[in-house]
Amino acid sequence: MWSLADQLGVVARSPAELVEALARDPRRTVIVLPDLHEAEVAELVLDLARVGHARLIVESRTGSGAHQRLAGSGCAELDLDLEQWRDQDRFEQWRASWAEEIAVNASSEPATDVELADPGAICRADPWQVTAAYEKGTDGEYGGLRTAWLKAGQALCRQQSPASRALILLSVLGDSADPRCSPALKKLATGTDWGVEWSRVRGDMTPPWPGPVSALATGRGPLEDSLLVAGAGSAVRTVQSADASARGRVSLPSDRAASLTASSDGTVLYLDEHGHLDVESAWAASSEGSGIAGLLDDGPTPAQRLADVLRGQKGTSIAYAEGDDLGTVVLGDRTGAVRSFGDITDSVSLHEGMVTALGALTHTSEDGATTVPLVYSGGQDGTVRAWSPGHEPMAGTLMQRSCPVVAMDAAWTASGPTAVVAWADGLVEWINCETGAQQTLRLGPPVRALAMDTRGRVFVGMDEALTCLVLRRQV
Template identity: 35%
Template sequence: MRGTVWAVANQLGVVASTPDGLLSALLSGAPRTVRLATAHKDPGAIAELASLLKGFGHLRVVVEPPAEEPEDRRPPDLADPEAVCTADPVRVTSAYEAAADDHGGLRTAWLRAGQSLIRDQGPARRALVLLAALPSEADPEVRRALARLSEGAPWVLEWSRPCPVAALAVVAGALVVADPSGGVGALDEDAPRPSTAARIKAVAAPDDDTWLLLDERGRLHRHGGAQTPLTKAVAATLESHPGTALAAAADTVLVGDRMGSVHAFGFDGLHQAALHSGRVTALSAAVAPSLTVHSGGSDGVVHAWSPGSDAHRPPVTERPYPVVAVHTSPTPAGSLLAVAWADGLVRLHLPGARRALPFRPGPAVRAVAVTPDGALCVGTGETLVCLRPR
């Protein structure tokens, strides 16, 4: 069943691993057509999912006839990393669902990252995704084998760790992680410190000692540091006009709203720009050399904006899925921009390059961050991974 759900989710640009998760993602949008085609070769699973989806009346479900089955239907060796990276991914999914053994961590990794793995891609990229999703107790031989297989991928995996992530930020060169329970702390701390925010949506730092948190209700919380007239004014504003995204840099606090506007609060006053159609979903700001803000919206567009400037710029990038996270950072190689969308895709835009490096971890992406030395950190509800372009 999981393979069918992942295939439909990929078709419709959402992230889901269960029928209930798929329904939740689809019912939050406009009525649409769902095609259950040949993405999975289990007729029973297709019929079960079709019946479930039709029962809600919100979706038009079309079941197309299956394609011809290959003659060889034997499952691959589930303990062999190379075999599972080169075999039919839908068949591998079915075999791992039925397996009892974890096969050195391969089963756990596959079922965690399967929505990415069932996409059409080469063995090296599949090995990289599996390597990033391996549990910490995975067999070292499996880890080494996947590292060898992933050498043809555009990324090197620096590290991966179990770490539920709600938001990320980089403060004084250190990665700051907020978790779904409201804890926040630097990555190298023994344990996150509890905050006053029930559910954190964003973390920003106007200075090294003060971390600002935006909760799911759009209210501002201060974590450490001292209250300033600026942060007090922003917090008061958000009490009556909740924010949807948050960033800070160069004595400026930036807030997005549900109408598509970005507001820059600074000591020189308030600057505003209507940048998106629909809510602002992500913000990042950097001083390189002047203050530049990158905003992402539910319209799938990423814009660059300089507070105080009325100059119109074309979108930096756009796709037909809501943006869930953006982060930009100056590095020795130039300014890098990371963007994540609701369909699970992350792209790192390199300076001077017309292309961007893609990565799909499998689970829904919650946050991204670019470190000062040019690495990309990707946080999901289960893991935090760090990748470096080759």
């Protein structure tokens, strides 16, 4: 199932998720499955066959569980045992070679059993053998490794080094796991490009897992060193960016936040799941002066002025760049357009189809006299574009792949202007926007949200985990 999901360019943790992902993609799809013999896999075939724009070609041996299940389902069948469907000479050649292969395999040594409670052993073993053993095993959780492996299995079963597998397991290993597992995995993952600074997984208690993630943003101003986390409920939680320990929460007056960002005074701007923009100023710093000046200044606060500018706006994604006055808020929409508000008002069409993610940062001139917002936009069309409001967008694309962007963020780090992008097939990419240098990573579960701070830390929000990653080797 994971191998098929990889080939289709989607992330799926179960057969139901694979069917759902295929149903959402309107492209006509032909899937060829050779050597299908297990009846359980045949059930997946039948589920996939119900997707109207998918066609499946399946090979199964006569008498196998898969053949018996599919033969009674009404599927069209081409029986290659019948002479009119085969070249007899070539068939005899194939049968002879097949018998020879069986003899060779029968004489070879059986696969060595893997110690499933040993972190190093499972990272070095054949990942498909480990997966099969965990799926069939009834001897418990093996110190928490079984749960972690099955959460991230699609990424773990890719061709990669044992160190990379150890890093992936670390990102989804809960604090209820055997305390010896995490140090062993950290030691094995020492040579990887990425490192896991911390990870909070469903069920964690110290500190507690903040819940499923639908949107993330790094805090500014009074929310400095905090991470804003939106999830399934109508609330935004703040956690310490150092370890995800709880700091506070604010209930939203509308549905859950689908995209959010924070301005320089701590005001939180968010889009609900229907695309309506709202402003939450519970964390905003007061701009009032002290003494008589404070009493005489009864004008609107920056948060109120920003709310007035944005009143009634809708979008699919939102980002914010600090500026000389209000800063610049950018909104993407379903038509592929990106609009800016605040210090600079502008709009441009950047994508064919919906804007799915935005990141924004501020470029300050060498003398510090002027600031320019830089916007990075990801779309359903599989492109990442760059634009500075008030100017023409960058010619061409910053990044392009054959699957949609699902999340992104941008920040000014020690490496310069930097963006991080998550794609629908589970790939996370870090890119230096000046040099084009990139680093990639796959964690296994679907990525729902991303955030990046000026230290270069990358925060990855998923359904059952919130993980903080650091790039060990800046490029």
